[in-house]
Amino acid sequence: MDKIILLGSTGSIGTQTLDVCRAHNIEVTALSANSDTELLEKQAREFSPEYAVIADETLYGDLKRRLADTNVKVLAGEKGLCEIAALPKRKVVNAIVGMAGLVPTLSAIKAGNDVALANKETLVTGGKLVTDAVKRYNVKLLPIDSEHSAIFQCLQGACGNRFSKIILTASGGPFYGKTCAELINVTKEQALAHPNWNMGAKITIDSATLMNKGLEFIEAVWLFGAKPEEIEIVVQRQSIIHSAVEFEDGAVIAQLGSADMRIPIQYALTYPERSKCPAKKLSLFDVKDLTFGKPDEETFVCLAAAKRAIKKGGSAPCAVNCANEAAVRLFLNDKIRFSDIGEAVSGALEDVPFIENPTLYDLLNTQKAAEEYVSKKFSN
Numbered sequence: 001m002d003k004i005i006l007l008g009s010t011g012s013i014g015t016q017t018l019d020v021c022r023a024h025n026i027e028v029t030a031l032s033a034n035s036d037t038e039l040l041e042k043q044a045r046e047f048s049p050e051y052a053v054i055a056d057e058t059l060y061g062d063l064k065r066r067l068a069d070t071n072v073k074v075l076a077g078e079k080g081l082c083e084i085a086a087l088p089k090r091k092v093v094n095a096i097v098g099m100a101g102l103v104p105t106l107s108a109i110k111a112g113n114d115v116a117l118a119n120k121e122t123l124v125t126g127g128k129l130v131t132d133a134v135k136r137y138n139v140k141l142l143p144i145d146s147e148h149s150a151i152f153q154c155l156q157g158a159c160g161n162r163f164s165k166i167i168l169t170a171s172g173g174p175f176y177g178k179t180c181a182e183l184i185n186v187t188k189e190q191a192l193a194h195p196n197w198n199m200g201a202k203i204t205i206d207s208a209t210l211m212n213k214g215l216e217f218i219e220a221v222w223l224f225g226a227k228p229e230e231i232e233i234v235v236q237r238q239s240i241i242h243s244a245v246e247f248e249d250g251a252v253i254a255q256l257g258s259a260d261m262r263i264p265i266q267y268a269l270t271y272p273e274r275s276k277c278p279a280k281k282l283s284l285f286d287v288k289d290l291t292f293g294k295p296d297e298e299t300f301v302c303l304a305a306a307k308r309a310i311k312k313g314g315s316a317p318c319a320v321n322c323a324n325e326a327a328v329r330l331f332l333n334d335k336i337r338f339s340d341i342g343e344a345v346s347g348a349l350e351d352v353p354f355i356e357n358p359t360l361y362d363l364l365n366t367q368k369a370a371e372e373y374v375s376k377k378f379s380n
């Protein structure tokens with residue numbers, strides 16, 4: 001079994017990844033968090049990694065003090081994240097939230113490490129750079145996002161046959177069926193109550209705006225080399241069918257399972273092997289209904305904007321992603337309304353300067369420009 005470097009170990013995906021590591025005695029040689037030094041210390045004491053990295057450099061002293069009586073080496077900042085991602089011959093699990101995951105992902109790939117990727121913003125913002133690097137350094141990119149893991153699993157038996165369509169399922173989130181008018185003043189608490197999944201705050205808001213499905217649409221384009229018109233989004237309210245692929249002859253292969261991220265996480269860790277998982281198994285007798293519907297892109301404008309962005313290409317997906325990250329932060333801090341998030345994302349597509357073939361430097365500038373656009377838009 002590969003030794004694991006876990007970026008974002010204190011989050012929802014990070015802690016579930018450690019659950020899988022516990023169940024299979026997988027060795028974890030590095031852990032990282034943004035600011036939760038208390039939980040990072042606890043995890044380091046349990047897993048005895050070689051390294052623990054705190055992304056927020058102001059907390060370096062705190063973490064160093066907490067781990068002073070251990071052999072764990074303490075690093076900080078993006079530099080520290082890139083250093084552990086590049087440790088030789090490891091599998092890097094990227095469970096960071098946001099575009100902050102992009103540079104460490106590139107560092108892992110350039111060091112020849114396979115990457116198990118939960119951090120979808122990596123592919124949304126830097127899809128071309130990342131997929132080019134994956135080819136150049138001949139590494140594997142294993143999806144953790146449940147829908148993309150499902151598609152990846154459905155393609156395992158394809159024997160080189162290309163899909164004719166990817167069917168990307170969506171739960172629809174807590175506001176499925178609501179109108180624009182009903183959405184203007186929904187509260188943070190309502191938006192944070194996802195019907196099927198228990199996740200970090202940012203992705204939970206993204207699921208409520210359907211930006212998450214927009215990000216996943218773009219993620220699928222890069223992971224599977226799909227054209228945007230080959231991806232169909234289907235609302236599957238119960239989150240039992242995690243996605244499907246259709247082939248030329250009309251056969252549709254789907255992946256089903258209980259809504260527990262430990263199944264796709266484990267598959268990315270043990271691929272191509274399968275073994276017992278801590279998640280509950282699905283009994284089809286417990287599934288009362290399986291319903292299907294179309295997403296409402298007029299109400300959920302984030303989804304429409306993300307689709308327009310990938311069709312436009314270049315820096316456009318990065319611009320909408322970063323505008324969304326900035327707007328979600330403002331919403332979670334009670335600074336803007338729920339419906340403002342969609343306005344920020346759609347507006348960024350028009351307003352943030354477009355670059356056809358962005359370098360990493362260009363993408364980081366696009367991030368800055370999108371953040372400035374959002375902060376100016378809501379400054380009064």
Ligand code: NAD
Nearest residue numbers: 008010011012013033034055096097100118119120199200
């Ligand atoms: P989370 O907020 O629960 O955890 C995020 C982790 O990243 C934490 O460990 C945090 O310390 C770290 N982090 C945050 N900002 C950072 C920064 N600037 N630099 C370095 N580290 C930072 O988020 P999550 O729900 O676990 O999601 C993580 C990623 O996985 C996201 O990209 C999300 O879209 C994706 N994802 C999550 C789920 C889920 O069920 N939670 C499902 C599919 C995909």
Ligand code: MG
Nearest residue numbers: 145146147216
């Ligand atoms: Mg998903």
